[in-house]
Amino acid sequence: MLKFSNIWGYEVFKMWLINKLNIYMLFFLCSCGGAQQSTIPIPDFFEKSEKTNFKLSPDGSKIAYLGLEDHCRNIFVLDIVNPDSSKQLTYQDNMNVQYFFWTTNDSIVYSNSQSFEDSLRLYTIDVRYELSKLLIPVDDHRIRWLNTTRSFDGTILALMNKRDSSVFDLYRIRLDGAGSTLIDQNPGNFSSWFASNDGKVRLVMSSDSVEETFWHRTEEGMPFNSVIKTDFESTVFPLGPVKGNANSMYALSNLGRDKLALVEMEIQHGKETKVIFEDKDADVNREGYFFSNQEPLFSAVYKNHKKVTVHNPKLARIYHRIQKKFDDYSIDILDVDSMFNTLIFKTYTDRNPGSIYYYHADKDKIVELTTQNPKLTERSFGKMEEVAFNSRDGRTIKGYLTYPLKAQKSYPIVVLVHDGPNRRDVWGFNAEAQFLANRGYAVFQVNYRGSTGFGKEFFTAGFKQWGGEIQNDISDGVTWLIHQGIADKDRIAIMGSGFGGYSALYAACFNPTLYKCAISSSGYTNLFTYFKEIPPYYQQYLKLYHQIIGHPTREYELFKAISPLFHAEKVNIPILFFQGGKDRHSSVTDANQFVQKVKNRDVPVRYIYKEEEGKRFRKEENIIQYYQEVEAFLATYLN
The missing domain is CATH 3.10.450 (Nuclear Transport Factor 2; Chain: A,)
Incomplete structure (x- = not known):
């Protein structure tokens, strides 16, 4: 359901929108001269691929993928050896297959649901005869997989929170439909479980959110012994077992170093035995290890571009x-x-x-x-290039700049802030950035301190810097663009979702002279309630959130100082605000209060509430409308 909360009526707005877009498109096309850039329709940018999730059978003779049929995602199989045997495997007409994986050359396990909040349905299907079996009773619990590319003696390993919604116990699920068996009950602090190459779980990780401990046992049923301890700054991330050696594993580790490296570890004593690959400038990514081969086939790091090294x-x-x-x-x-x-x-x-x-x-x-x-x-489309600048405290900050096709002396800028903050922007085709560039804006994406991929010192430098040095990094980047002559200082907007939306709202409160307008999607307005909305299965990470963001009780003044809700009276630039009714991370009540406070000051604000959406808009019509609103808003205040 769409709710309009603005200073004009819906019909007036609709006429205004149409006129604005027509005028803008005419101006844009006429001003492009010899380097004319055609305006690409919004739906073209965000159209979902009809075929996704391609996966090879273990012997490589077949390829399964998700395809659209009757507006629902179903499993299709391409037979490479016998093409005439290729076929559609599932026929869902009122729900989507959410994920699937091969267990043998002739069987697939899959799950379907009507929505991401829907109950779990788990099946196995025989590829030859198209026969499905329900593996576990339909329930509202959640499931996490271990080593999904292999089955062991007709079973697969899984974690489920059937007993207690806040913890996941270890189960074996029988592929013949005979149900599941509890292997280990979680004592409450086990956050991850890791299987050896024989399907036995000998290694687990416990977490009190700030510190992590790895526990090892020689066989299932035996007691665990502590072998590795890490704090919130250090990371050991197991990738999988070493082929032919149940006592060794491959892992990513930054123990004793700043950047994550690919290493081999002896797990009984938690000792690193070999460094397989590392890069002095960037963390090694988690991709590249294949459980079916039981080896890291390649490593990848992100610098200006992604660099792949095949082992x-x-x-x-x-x-x-x-x-x-x-x-x-x-x-x-x-x-x-x-x-x-x-x-x-x-x-x-x-x-x-x-x-x-x-x-x-x-x-x-x-x-x-x-x-x-x-x-x-x-x-x-225009190019995307890496840029680097110095922050006010002398730190090198990197980011990306995506240009419109038509070169200009200086550009209107949209600062597109990534979510997280423990994520990062990377080089590649970015539909959102190219949509904005196609409308004539240069798009600036900043990997501010606290972003991942640059080592633990850079990551931890963002701790408790919401509303502090993180926001300064973004502002310093914009100032750098102005000084370089790239940005038109009078036409700069800031935009983002989640933490990016928070950054946009924070900028509207505290940096109104730098930006002409702000766009927030599910931006956090009140960090006090942000912690209250954490789901039960994330409670074990609460101390880590306190370390990264702050403690709402012990650091009450900090939270109040950096929460946009308590500073709405400072806003004097137009805001476009999107909010989902099912967003677990951003309070609808707080969003409503923030918008009302801004409206009371007669500052232009457009508030769009989608009751059926969560943090990310998923319905195609809502995604399209989102970008239509963004287009009209930017055309009004930056052009």
């Missing part, structure tokens, strides 16, 4: 062969069979969303499986 010699030869065929593209390995004969990979650039391909090594044959967004394939 397996056979896969390295295949990867380099593919690189020669797609010389100007970045290539991501999505899946590979156990014999390295078949491969699924994705290509992309900053100006092209790319495609997903299947590669047969023996035949040196490449087949396109899907184009990521066919409506954008033949379109032209």
Whole structure:
């Protein structure tokens, strides 16, 4: 349900919107001269691919994927050996298949639901005979998988919070439909469980949110012994077992170093035995380990672009062969069979969303499986380049700048702040940034301190800096753009979702001279209630949130000083505010109060409330309307 809360009526607004967009489009097209940039329709940017989640069967003879049928996502299977046997495998007409994985060459486990809040439904299906079995009774508990690419003696390992919604116990789920068996009851503080290559769980991690402890046992049923302890600054992230060695594992670790490195560890005593790959400038990503092969096939780091280093010699030869065929593209390995004969990979650039391909090594044959967004394939887009600047305290901050096609002396700027803050922006095709660039704005994305991927010192530098140095990093970046002559200082907007939305609202309160307007989607207005909305299964991380953000009781004055709700009277720039009724992280009541306080000061504010949406808008019509509103709002206040 759409609610309008603004100073004009709906019909007046609709006429205003249409007139504004018509005038803007005419002005834009007429002013582009020889480097004319066509205005791409909004739906074209955010159209969802009809084919997703391509996964190879263990022997590489089949490819399963999710495709649209009757407006619902269903499983389809491509038979590489016998193409005539390719078929649609599920026929859901009122719900979507949410995820799936192969357990053998002829069976798939999948889950479906009508929404992300819906009850769990878990099935196995025989690919040959299209016969489905319900694996566990329909319930409202949640499930987390262990080693989803393998089954052990007709069972798969899973964590479920059936007994207590705040903790996950370890189960074996039988693939013949005979139910599940409790293996280990969570004492309350176990947050992660890790299986060995024989399907036995010998390693677990406990957490009090700030400190993490790894516990090892020689066999199931035996007591656990503490082997590794880390604090909130240090990380050990197990990837999987070492082939043929149940006492060793591959992991990402920054113990004794600033950046995450790929290492091999002896788990009985928690000792690092070998550094396999590291980079002095960036953390190693979590991708690259394949449980089916029980080895890290490649490592990846993000610098200005993503850099992939392939460790397996056979896969390295295949990867380099593919690189020669797609010389100007970045290539991501999505899946590979156990014999390295078949491969699924994705290509992309900053100006092209790319495609997903299947590669047969023996035949040196490449087949396109899907184009990521066919409506954008033949379109032209501006470049995305990495930039770096110094913050006011001398720290080097990096980010990205996406340009419109038409070069200008200086650009209207949209500062697009990433969520998290423990995430980061990366180089590649960004539909949201390119949509804004297509409308004539340069898009500035800042990896402020506290962003991930730059080492633990940079990450922890963002602790308790909401409303502090994080916001200063963003402001310093904008000031740098102005001094470089890139930004038109009178036409700068700030925009984001979640923490990005919070940053936009904070800027409207405390930096109104720097920005012309602000756009917030599910932005946090009150950090006191932010902590009250945490789901029970996240409670074990509460101390970590206190370390990263602050404590609402012990640091009451800090929370009040940095929560936009208590400073709405300072706002004097226009705000566009989106809020979902089912958002667990941002209080609707607080959002309503903030908007009302701003409206009481006769500051232009447009508030759009979607009762059926959460933190992220998921319905296609709501996503399209979101960007229509953004387009009209920016056209009004930046042009």
